[in-house]
Amino acid sequence: MSNVSSLAGLTYHVKTFGCQMNLHDSERVSGLLGSCGCLEVATPDEADIVVFMTCCVREKADTHLYGQVSAMVSAPEPPHGRRVVCIGGCIAQRDGSGIREHMRNVDVVFGTRAIASLPDLIVDALNGSKKNVFADTSEDDPGFSSDLPSRREDVWHAWVPIMTGCNNFCSYCIVPYVRGRERDRAFESIVDEVRTLHEDGVREVCLLGQNVNSFGRQRYGSPRFAELLRAVGETGIERIRFTSSHPKDLSDETIAAMAETPAVMPQLHLAVQSGSTRVLKAMNRHYTREDYLALADRIKQANPGIALSTDIIVGFPGETEEDFEQTLSLVREVGFSSAFTFIYSKRPGTPAAKIDDPTPREVIQERFDRLAALVADLAHEANQVELGHTVEALVEGPSKRDADILVGHSPKNKTVHFEIPEGYKAQDLVGKLVDVRVEEARTWYLRGPMVGDPR
Ligand code: SAM
Ligand code: SF4
Ligand code: F3S
Numbered sequence: 001m002s003n004v005s006s007l008a009g010l011t012y013h014v015k016t017f018g019c020q021m022n023l024h025d026s027e028r029v030s031g032l033l034g035s036c037g038c039l040e041v042a043t044p045d046e047a048d049i050v051v052f053m054t055c056c057v058r059e060k061a062d063t064h065l066y067g068q069v070s071a072m073v074s075a076p077e078p079p080h081g082r083r084v085v086c087i088g089g090c091i092a093q094r095d096g097s098g099i100r101e102h103m104r105n106v107d108v109v110f111g112t113r114a115i116a117s118l119p120d121l122i123v124d125a126l127n128g129s130k131k132n133v134f135a136d137t138s139e140d141d142p143g144f145s146s147d148l149p150s151r152r153e154d155v156w157h158a159w160v161p162i163m164t165g166c167n168n169f170c171s172y173c174i175v176p177y178v179r180g181r182e183r184d185r186a187f188e189s190i191v192d193e194v195r196t197l198h199e200d201g202v203r204e205v206c207l208l209g210q211n212v213n214s215f216g217r218q219r220y221g222s223p224r225f226a227e228l229l230r231a232v233g234e235t236g237i238e239r240i241r242f243t244s245s246h247p248k249d250l251s252d253e254t255i256a257a258m259a260e261t262p263a264v265m266p267q268l269h270l271a272v273q274s275g276s277t278r279v280l281k282a283m284n285r286h287y288t289r290e291d292y293l294a295l296a297d298r299i300k301q302a303n304p305g306i307a308l309s310t311d312i313i314v315g316f317p318g319e320t321e322e323d324f325e326q327t328l329s330l331v332r333e334v335g336f337s338s339a340f341t342f343i344y345s346k347r348p349g350t351p352a353a354k355i356d357d358p359t360p361r362e363v364i365q366e367r368f369d370r371l372a373a374l375v376a377d378l379a380h381e382a383n384q385v386e387l388g389h390t391v392e393a394l395v396e397g398p399s400k401r402d403a404d405i406l407v408g409h410s411p412k413n414k415t416v417h418f419e420i421p422e423g424y425k426a427q428d429l430v431g432k433l434v435d436v437r438v439e440e441a442r443t444w445y446l447r448g449p450m451v452g453d454p455r
Contacts (some may be wrong), residue, residue, distance in 0.1 A: 004119040006126070008037025011079055013047035017065065018055025020208050020243065021179070022089050024159040026053045028115050029088065031149035036119050040151075048078040049122055054091035056174055058345035065091060069103045084108060084125045086118065090178040112179055113164075116148055156203045156394065156431035162190050162228065163209035163218075168246060170273070171284045171351040172316060172344060175210055182211065184219035187228060195235040203433065204239035204394055207232070212242050213249035226253035233261035238433070239394065240264045241413070244271060247295055248286040259302040266303060267413040270296070271311035275330030276323035279316050284351070289330060296334045307337040307382065307412035314371055315344040315364035317357035324367045331374055337382035337412065339375045343368050376443050383414065383441040390437050390451060391416060395429045408434070415445040429454050 012033045016026040029051055030040060044050045050072060055061040072085050086108040087099055093111040100106050107125040110118050152158055165180040166173075194205055207228070209215060216224030232240055240263045247270055258264045274280050277288040287295075300306060312327060331339065343364055346353045393408030393416035406429055408416045418436045420426055432454035439448040 004036045004123055006123055007033070007049075007119060009080075010038050010048040011041045011046055012038045012049040012051065013041050013044045014051045014053060015044060015068065016053045016089075017061050018053070018057065018089060020159055020206065021161070021164070021210075022053045022055060023153070024161055024208060025089065025112070025115060026051075027150045027152055027159070028148045029053065029118060030151035032115065032119055034151050035149045044072060045075045046079065048080045048082070049084045049086065051086045051088060051118070054087060054089035056090045056094055056178065056347070058342065059347075060345070062091065066102060069106065073105050082126065084122050086110065086122065088112070088115065088118070090174070093178040094174070154396070154431070155201060157396075158197045158202045158205050159208050160190060160193055160197070160205045161185060161208045162212060162215050166210035167214070168211060168286075169284060169351075171282060172313065172347065174347040174350055177349060179210065182209075182214060182218045184215055184217070186219065187216070187224060187231070190228065191231045191235060194232050194237050198235050198237045201431075202237065203431065204241065205232070205237055207240070207242035209242075210244055211246045211249060213245050213251065213254060223249065223251065226251060226257040229254065229257040229261050229264060233263045237263055239411070241267065243269050245269065247272065247292050250295060250299075252298065255299055255302045258299075265411045265413065266305055267307045267309070267411065268299060268303075269309045269311075270299075272330065272334075273311060273313050274316060274319070274323065275327035276319070277326075279319055279323050282318065282352075282355075283313075283316060289326060293330065293333060305412075307414070308334060309338040309340075309413070310334075310336050311340045311342070312371065313342050313344050314368045315357075315359065317344070317352055317355035317359075319344075319359065319364075319367075321367075324371075328371065328374060331371070331378070335382070336375065336378055337414075338379050341368060341371050341375060380441075380443040383443065383446055386410075386414070386438045386446050387441045388438065390435045391446060392433055393418070393436050395432050395434055395454075397430050398426050406430070408436075410446065417445050417447040418450045421450050424454075 014026045014029050016022050041047050052065060052069060054065050084107045085105055087106050088110045090112060092109045097109055099109050108121045110121060163182055163184045165182045166176045167182045169176050197205060213225050214223055215228060216222060272292050273283055273285060275289055280288060296308060391410040393410055395406050395408040399405040399407050399417060404420055405417050406420055406426060410416050416436050434454045435451050437448045437451050438446045
């Protein structure tokens with residue numbers, strides 16, 4: 001064991017790429033370094049320790065990192081004279097020590113299940129040859145990052161991981177290779193954490209996992225997500241969200257639990273990926289277009305007014321114009337209130353990477369643009385329903401463009417803007433629930449005055 005107390009007083013900065021898993025892991029990294037006496041700073045330039053939490057789900061995220069890490073070589077000298085550059089997250093897990101072949105200024109590489117060893121690795125890097133430091137990235141590392149100290153980004157919101165890894169092996173996706181197989185957190189530990197968070201003043205939790213609907217299968221032999229939702233609902237927490245849900249595992253019990261647990265927000269992110277059964281099969285998704293449409297109907301029937309959002313990949317190898325039109329028609333039929341759309345990105349090591357695709361890039365881009373336009377139209381349409389109504393927003397902070405405007409999210413996860421009313425300062429309202437009367441319904445936000453008192 002290294003003497004981590006020697007890290008006290010050093011400054012650190014964590015830069016996060018990728019999904020909520022990484023955001024949450026970054027909170028654990030901050031918590032760990034904070035517990036060693038390190039001080040967080042706003043930029044990498046001011047930091048003795050710089051941690052990059054990396055993502056490799058698409059090529060863009062991958063290439064972006066190299067530029068940023070290389071830039072550290074010419075960054076100003078850090079406060080204590082020696083900078084330690086650490087790479088964690090999914091690229092670290094994928095490339096291991098090979099990372100140093102491309103990024104020679106990297107001192108520490110730690111895998112997705114080796115967060116707990118980071119302080120020791122930093123001490124080793126400061127003491128010895130920086131090239132010899134390498135984290136244990138083994139699959140069996142029992143460290144569940146939730147058991148580590150955490151430093152939450154916001155006091156009113158918390159990510160709560162309920163499982164790690166993924167067993168689905170969608171044919172395009174790198175995640176199962178870099179996050180390992182599904183591992184569930186203990187049921188009681190999740191509920192206890194949410195109860196404590198509620199007592200500490202947290203208003204909203206988001207339960208996290210790559211496939212939350214299969215929660216329980218690995219640890220208890222059968223899924224327990226519906227039961228978990230109900231138990232979390234009984235802690236008194238005001239808002240519950242969860243992500244991600246795989247359509248093949250979203251059970252009727254879960255749909256009922258959502259409808260019957262008042263704190264579960266009327267919003268569901270349910271990645272469809274494609275509207276063509278042929279493509280879904282090639283993607284190894286284990287549901288058809290018809291299955292997805294029937295599921296969406298059951299969800300809407302049990303939860304009237306629910307806002308459904310989704311992920312869609314355009315240009316999966318071999319996708320034809322007809323397949324793509326099936327995606328457009330499914331998107332219209334479900335009426336998603338928002339969608340994340342991605343152009344397929346070949347990920348070496350995944351089965352889809354072996355499929356040749358003659359489709360020209362311009363054709364895929366043109367499809368992507370058509371889909372993006374449809375998604376925007378539907379988002380605009382969905383927002384019109386709110387015009388003239390009052391929506392509750394959990395206030396997050398000032399808008400980046402205008403400090404007099406505060407931003408929050410509605411139960412349906414719509415962005416809500418409102419002007420700071422007279423007599424209030426931003427800090428009086430951040431983390432509070434407020435009512436906003438919607439006078440403007442744009443494609444990506446709702447806007448109006450705050451009415452009544454904040455809660
Ligand atoms: N587990 C989640 C699920 O199945 O809903 C999603 C995990 S992934 C981090 C987020 C999204 O990235 C996926 O839903 C998919 O749309 C997209 N994605 C994953 N691999 C991709 C690839 N190779 N190219 C383009 N998009 C990809
Ligand atoms: Fe990737 Fe599929 Fe797992 Fe989601 S369910 S993380 S898309 S393999
Ligand atoms: Fe990226 Fe890893 Fe998440 S590859 S999307 S950070 S699980």
